[in-house]
Amino acid sequence: MNAKLNFLLRTLLAVAVQDREAFVEKFGRLWEDYTGGDAETGKQKGAYLADSLNNLRTELQWEATARKMSEGDKAEILEAIQQLEKRIEDLNRKVDAAQTHDPIKGTRKTSGGHQA
Numbered sequence: 001m002n003a004k005l006n007f008l009l010r011t012l013l014a015v016a017v018q019d020r021e022a023f024v025e026k027f028g029r030l031w032e033d034y035t036g037g038d039a040e041t042g043k044q045k046g047a048y049l050a051d052s053l054n055n056l057r058t059e060l061q062w063e064a065t066a067r068k069m070s071e072g073d074k075a076e077i078l079e080a081i082q083q084l085e086k087r088i089e090d091l092n093r094k095v096d097a098a099q100t101h102d103p104i105k106g107t108r109k110t111s112g113g114h115q116a
Helices: 003-016 020-035 039-099
Strands: none
Touching (some): 020 039
């Protein structure tokens, strides 16, 4: 879903469910006026609709959060991979330099002067 449309929908849902009791009451009256049903049934349906709208708003918020996190994670993972590549190159250079000390035996000297 388009990020701007998602944000607009979440904002509208937040406004719609901000005053749940008023929403349920108004929906109950609308239900009664348009269907000729009783107000109690309208209020029950209004409560269900308010809960559903609230759930939808929460789900959209989670999707937006997950999308933002995954975008940020990609950059962090790429940076970590680049740092690992640098460290591996440095380690390879150190190993190559150590092996050039005694190419016949393939050993390197430790800090104490002993061969490893």
